[in-house]
Amino acid sequence: MSVPEHVKTPSRQPVYAFVGNPNCGKSTLFNALTGLKQKVGNYPGVTVERKIGTAYSQHGHPMTVIDLPGAYSLAARSPDEAVTRDVLLGHRSEDTQMPDRIVCIVDGSNLERNLYLVHQILDLGRPVIVVVNMMDVAENAGLRIRIDHLEQELGVPVIATQASKGRGLIELKLAMSRSDLPLPKHRWDVPAKVAPAVAELQASLQDNDQKPPLIARAEALLLLTDQNPLRVTGSAPLSPPTTALLEQWKTRWQEDKTDWAGSLVAARYEAIGKLVESSVTESTPQAVDQNTTDRIDAIVTHSVWGWAVFGGIMTALFLSIFTLAEHPMNWIDAGTVALADGVKNLMVPGDLRDLITDGIIAGVGGIVIFLPQILILFFFIGLLESTGYMARAAFIMDRLMGKVGLNGKSFIPLLSSYACAIPGIMATRTIEDPKDRLVTILVAPFMSCSARLPVYLLMIAALLPPGEVPVMTKVGLMILMYALGTVGAFGFAWLFKRTLLKGEPPLMIMELPPYRLPKFRDVLLQMAERAGIFLRRAGTIILAISIVLWGLTTYPKSSDDAPPAEQVAQSYAGQAGKMIEPIIKPLGFDWQIGIGLISSFAAREVFVSATSIVFNVEEDEEDTAPLLEALRAATWPDGRPLFTPLACLSLMVFYVFAMQCMSTVAVVRRETNSWKWPLFQVGYQTGFAWLICLVIFQTGTALGF
Amino acid sequence: MADPIALSHLPVGSQANVVDYPLSGTAFLRLREMGLLPGTTVTLMRKAPLGDPLEIKVRGYNLTLRKTEADHITVEPVA
Numbered sequence: 001m002s003v004p005e006h007v008k009t010p011s012r013q014p015v016y017a018f019v020g021n022p023n024c025g026k027s028t029l030f031n032a033l034t035g036l037k038q039k040v041g042n043y044p045g046v047t048v049e050r051k052i053g054t055a056y057s058q059h060g061h062p063m064t065v066i067d068l069p070g071a072y073s074l075a076a077r078s079p080d081e082a083v084t085r086d087v088l089l090g091h092r093s094e095d096t097q098m099p100d101r102i103v104c105i106v107d108g109s110n111l112e113r114n115l116y117l118v119h120q121i122l123d124l125g126r127p128v129i130v131v132v133n134m135m136d137v138a139e140n141a142g143l144r145i146r147i148d149h150l151e152q153e154l155g156v157p158v159i160a161t162q163a164s165k166g167r168g169l170i171e172l173k174l175a176m177s178r179s180d181l182p183l184p185k186h187r188w189d190v191p192a193k194v195a196p197a198v199a200e201l202q203a204s205l206q207d208n209d210q211k212p213p214l215i216a217r218a219e220a221l222l223l224l225t226d227q228n229p230l231r232v233t234g235s236a237p238l239s240p241p242t243t244a245l246l247e248q249w250k251t252r253w254q255e256d257k258t259d260w261a262g263s264l265v266a267a268r269y270e271a272i273g274k275l276v277e278s279s280v281t282e283s284t285p286q287a288v289d290q291n292t293t294d295r296i297d298a299i300v301t302h303s304v305w306g307w308a309v310f311g312g313i314m315t316a317l318f319l320s321i322f323t324l325a326e327h328p329m330n331w332i333d334a335g336t337v338a339l340a341d342g343v344k345n346l347m348v349p350g351d352l353r354d355l356i357t358d359g360i361i362a363g364v365g366g367i368v369i370f371l372p373q374i375l376i377l378f379f380f381i382g383l384l385e386s387t388g389y390m391a392r393a394a395f396i397m398d399r400l401m402g403k404v405g406l407n408g409k410s411f412i413p414l415l416s417s418y419a420c421a422i423p424g425i426m427a428t429r430t431i432e433d434p435k436d437r438l439v440t441i442l443v444a445p446f447m448s449c450s451a452r453l454p455v456y457l458l459m460i461a462a463l464l465p466p467g468e469v470p471v472m473t474k475v476g477l478m479i480l481m482y483a484l485g486t487v488g489a490f491g492f493a494w495l496f497k498r499t500l501l502k503g504e505p506p507l508m509i510m511e512l513p514p515y516r517l518p519k520f521r522d523v524l525l526q527m528a529e530r531a532g533i534f535l536r537r538a539g540t541i542i543l544a545i546s547i548v549l550w551g552l553t554t555y556p557k558s559s560d561d562a563p564p565a566e567q568v569a570q571s572y573a574g575q576a577g578k579m580i581e582p583i584i585k586p587l588g589f590d591w592q593i594g595i596g597l598i599s600s601f602a603a604r605e606v607f608v609s610a611t612s613i614v615f616n617v618e619e620d621e622e623d624t625a626p627l628l629e630a631l632r633a634a635t636w637p638d639g640r641p642l643f644t645p646l647a648c649l650s651l652m653v654f655y656v657f658a659m660q661c662m663s664t665v666a667v668v669r670r671e672t673n674s675w676k677w678p679l680f681q682v683g684y685q686t687g688f689a690w691l692i693c694l695v696i697f698q699t700g701t702a703l704g705f
Numbered sequence: 706m707a708d709p710i711a712l713s714h715l716p717v718g719s720q721a722n723v724v725d726y727p728l729s730g731t732a733f734l735r736l737r738e739m740g741l742l743p744g745t746t747v748t749l750m751r752k753a754p755l756g757d758p759l760e761i762k763v764r765g766y767n768l769t770l771r772k773t774e775a776d777h778i779t780v781e782p783v784a
Contacts (some may be wrong), residue, residue, distance in 0.1 A: 054726075073738045075733070112764045113740045226734070259728045265737045293767075303754040395769055399755035402771075408758075507732050507775070508758045511741065512767040 012423045015064045016055075016176060017099035019084060021114050023513040024107040025133040028522055029163040030067040038528045044095050048083045048675070049216050051427065058170075066099060072113075074120045074218075075226040078432030084230075088124065088587060089215055089356050096161060100125045103172075106159070108145055109514075111280065115272045119188070122154070123221060125214035127181035130158045131172060136165070136559035137514070140281045149279040155185030164519060188271040191263040194224060197249040201242065208239040224249075225261050288542060292513040293388075296632035300392050305312045313389070314415065316382050321373050321419045322450070328372035334366030355550060362471075363546025364539070366603045367663060369617035370420055371531060372452060374490075377419045379529045381412065388515045398508050399450035405497030407431075407506040410440040414489060417447035418482075421664045422534065425671055435503040438579070440680055441671060446489035448656060449481045451604040455655050456481055457609055462631050463648035477652075486658045488688075494551060549602050552576070553595075553613075564613050573598055587654065587693040588647035588701075589638060600660045607655075646700040650693045657689035707782040713759065713775035715749045721780035722746055732774045739765040749782065 010104025020026040023487050031038075043050045068087055069080035076082040083092070090098035106114035111132075118130060132138075151158040154498045157175040162167030175181075178504035190198050196609030205211045211219060222232045223246055238246070253260050263288075299305045318588055340357040347353040374555060382511040384390040401408050409431045417424030424444045431437040497503070552573040558566055568574050569592075577594030584594055599610040608627070615630040634642040659665070659682045668678040709724050723745045727733050741747065741763050750764040758771045 072735075074733070075738065077735055110764075110766045113766060117738065214774065225738075257728075261734055262726070262728060262737055262742070265734075266742050269740060269742060297751070297760075301751060301760075306754045393770075394756050395758065395760065398769075398771075399753060401755045403756070462734075465754060507735070507774075508769055508771045509732060509735050510769045511739075512760060512769060514767075695779060 013062055013064055014279075015066065015097050015099045016101050017066045017068050018101055018103050018105060019068050019088070019117065020070060020105035021072055021107065021110075021117060023296065023511060024070070024103045024114060026070060026531050027067065027463060028519055029105060029133065029161065029169075029172075030065065031522055031525055032163055032166060033170055036525075038525075040532075042670075043083050043092070043389070044085065046079050048079050050083075050096070054177070058174055059177060061177075063176060064097075066096065071117060071163065073117060073225075075222055075232070079434065080429075080432070083431065087427050088121065088705050089219065098127075101129065101176070103129045103176070105131045107132045108132045109141050109143065109168050111138075111143075111276050112272055114268070115275070116268060119268050119272055120218070120221075122156075122186040122530065122641070123214070124187070124220045125183060128154075128156045128184055129181070130154060131161055131168075131170070132158060133631055135160045135167070136162045144281045144283065146279045146281075150275070153185075153279065155182055157181065159552045164517075166472065169548040171363060184639050189267060190221075191267050193253075193258055194260050194263060196325055197224065198258070200245055200249075202565045204239075204242040204245050204645045209240045221264065225264050246283060275509040291432060293560055296515050297392070297512075302388070302395055303670050306396050311394060313393075313643055314385070318418070319376075319417075320380065321376050325372040325376055329369050329492075330370045332365065332371065336369070351554070354536075354554065355547065358554075359547050359550025362644075363549065363602055364543055366546075366606060368535070370422075370450070371417050371534065374423050374534055375527055375531055376525045377416055377423050379523060380414065382526050383424075383518050384412075386516070388513045389500050391512050393625075394510065402506075402508075404494040405505070406436055406493055407508050408440065409510075410436060410493075413440050414444060416674065417444040417449060418450045420451070421445040421620055421661065422667050423530065425664070426530065426533070428671070434505065435497075435501045437507050438672065438677065439493050439501050441668055442496060442677065442684075443489040443493045444490065445659055445661065445681070445685065447677045449484045449604075449661075451661070452655050454608050455600075456652055458507070458627070459531075459652045461628055462643050463645045463652075471507075481652055481656050484653065488657055492684075492688075511617055544600060547572075549599060553610075562594075565615065568613050570597060583690075586698065587690065588644070588650045588697040590642055590690075592634070593642075597654075597660065601662050603663070604655060604661060645703075646697060646705045649700075650697045653696060654689045654693045657685055657692060659685035709779045709781050711745070711776050712749070712761070712778040712780050713772045715782060717749055717751055717778060720746060722749045723778060724781050725779040727777050729741060732770075733777070735766040736770065736774070740769060741768075741778075746783070760772075 004360040018026055018030050025684075027646050030051070030053060031054040035501045037055075040053055042048065042049050043632070048069055053065045053067065055063050055065050057063055066087065071081040072083040073081065074085045074088070076085045087096050087099065088102065092098075096186040100258075102120045102121055102124075106110045106118060130150070132147065132150070135145070138145060147160050157178075159168055161171045161172060164167075173397045177204045198217070198220050201223060204211070204214055205216035205219055209216075219232060220565070226232050250260075300309050306485055340361045343357050343361065344353065347356070362401075381390070386392070390412065394411060396408075397411040397454060398408030401410055410428070413427040413431075415424075415623050421444050424447070425441050428437045428440045428444070431440060455640050456478060460477050462475060463477075476676055553568055553570060553571050558570050573595050574591070575593035576598055579597075580594045581589075581591040584590075584597070589597070592611070595614050596607045596610045611631070615627070615634060631643045632641070636642055664683060665678045668681060670679070710719070710721075712723075715775050717730075723741060726737070726743055741761075745763060750760040750762050750767060752759050753766050753769075755770075758769045759775055760767055760769050762768075
């Protein structure tokens with residue numbers, strides 16, 4: 001086949017892909033070029049973030065830019081890397097166009113390893129622009145990179161940038177605007193022992209799998225680098241002749257002990273080594289960049305100070321979530337009430353008005369109220385990620401997480417779940433191994449989220465009469481609930497890793513990037529994206545479930561003058577409460593508590609307002625005293641008190657373990673791409689909650705409490 | 706030249722050349738692709754506060770790996 005020397009820009013809007021190792025500054029560059037013109041979503045079938053933006057050429061023509069997930073190699077190890085490989089090889093053409101041009105971003109201070117991916121990409125024979133980013137860091141480290149020499153050796157445009165300061169962006173745009181780009185001059189010696197296999201596999205891939213020649217060669221090389229051919233081919237399996245050929249070669253090599261994958265990797269690094277040697281001159285470092293990182297690490301990963309720093313940061317995180325979020329949460333709350341009141345004044349009384357105020361506004365408002373906490377959490381996560389601390393947190397926590405079969409990367413998602421399981425589950429995307437990720441998702445809702453707080457507070461107040469017990473008892477009870485959830489999460493993670501989701505012990509091969517000043521623009525952009533995802537969900541699925549829940553507590557209608565408590569009692573929700581009473585009675589709950597449990601599905605803290613209605617208390621947000629009195633006065637039909645200390649404890653423990661949050665179910669459905677896992681989660685968590693409450697209540701009753 | 710030892714036994718702060726390496730296993734292939742090859746010089750930077758994982762410096766950047774992997778990587782300490 002004759003390859004044209006230069007490839008013209010296609011007549012439609014050209015598609016560029018940004019590729020690079022993690023931590024090379026790729027996202028900063030992408031954000032700088034596309035600004036707010038970004039579309040963030042998911043690649044269909046996997047939960048890998050898909051970012052597409054529009055940049056404008058020097059002549060004002062729009063260009064589509066895909067920000068591919070960070071990858072170290074095309075021999076993919078994680079769902080993220082698999083997407084990058086699939087898009088570049090054109091395996092995802094049904095949802096993501098194969099890019100016309102590839103922009104490879106490398107970290108100038110870490111050229112050798114960064115060029116490994118570039119080396120693989122140059123094999124594809126497509127138009128490439130290489131961006132050497134972080135030139136300032138490289139210079140400070142005493143590295144002088146001869147860009148012109150790199151350009152000459154690779155045969156493609158090479159642009160030096162410092163994305164954090166916006167340097168080199170115009171040059172990059174100019175290169176991207178060129179109507180013709182030279183194809184790479186890319187020759188490297190495939191090791192002699194492996195070369196015949198590469199040629200044969202390439203031929204077979206062309207003939208039997210209908211691959212274009214250069215893609216066939218790249219795939220042949222990947223098939224020999226990766227041990228699992230399924231990972232290379234993705235959804236389209238290899239044809240039988242190619243599979244047979246591959247097996248034949250592997251068997252032969254295994255017999256004569258040829259390290260075929262290793263020799264391919266080594267040959268690439270050898271070629272890269274020569275290139276780097278001829279284009280980089282090292283002098284003594286001017287600044288102390290690397291030393292700064294080492295000095296910080298000496299404290300941050302120290303066996304004593306490391307924990308102190310870690311504890312300090314986590315305390316600051318939670319203090320911010322609970323204190324800084326308080327005012328905005330009150331504003332949202334007040335706004336919701338004001339909006340509902342406004343609607344009440346404008347509309348004639350009736351079902352439609354109630355649906356809008358009590359169903360839609362109250363239901364969606366009850367979820368949106370968590371937005372400030374989620375924003376603060378993502379701000380912190382973004383800050384910790386962009387400075388480089390996150391990798392250190394995973395580093396020091398890995399040993400503890402390893403005890404239950406997870407790795408350090410599961411730590412942050414679990415920690416985030418103390419604020420809310422939704423951002424926690426969304427944060428599991430950094431975990432490469434799909435099984436580890438699933439286990440983390442499955443146990444994350446055990447961590448007591450902030451929506452459980454109002455329930456705990458109410459139950460502790462009902463359990464312990466005010467003034468008679470020291471405050472520390474209350475605090476102790478609260479800590480006990482948090483501890484129970486945490487132990488539950490780790491216990492089940494351990495169990496799942498040994499049974500249901502048995503896998504290889506997780507790897508902890510992770511780069512510890514140098515510390516850098518945070519890039520607030522990137523952090524804020526990410527916060528805005530997450531908030532958008534959260535609000536979209538509130539506007540769709542949560543809206544729908546709020547309407548359903550409202551209907552369940554409103555219909556069928558009793559006579560118009562019946563008090564609210566009676567209305568609820570005979571509604572579908574009330575009937576459901578009565579229906580589940582036989583199941584929850586052994587835990588110490590009657591049907592009225594049952595209504596609370598059912599309405600908690602909107603958000604756990606709804607329990608408080610639901611019980612106010614059920615026990616006929618005039619709702620007053622600021623003061624739970626009337627509700628407490630009503631709870632203390634509540635009895636079983638035979639006159640025994642309902643909210644005994646034991647029943648309160650049982651109810652709290654139920655809230656610790658049960659999965660009763662529709663937003664979490666929705667997010668798990670989205671992140672696992674199936675209904676199987678969220679339903680399993682509802683089943684196992686709620687089943688476990690029921691079982692443990694049964695033990696508590698029955699043992700307690702038998703002991704005479 | 707010192708006797709070859711496992712990477713996990715290298716004293717913190719010292720340098721070594723990688724000698725040998727298991728041929729198969731997901732972890733080892735990834736480590737290769739991250740630039741840790743026979744002949745590569747590594748420095749053991751530190752161990753995590755609880756003794757595992759380890760942090761090494763290879764080709765100018767810092768990388769973590771668990772002891773279980775480091776046990777299988779043979780290195781020759783550089784004096």
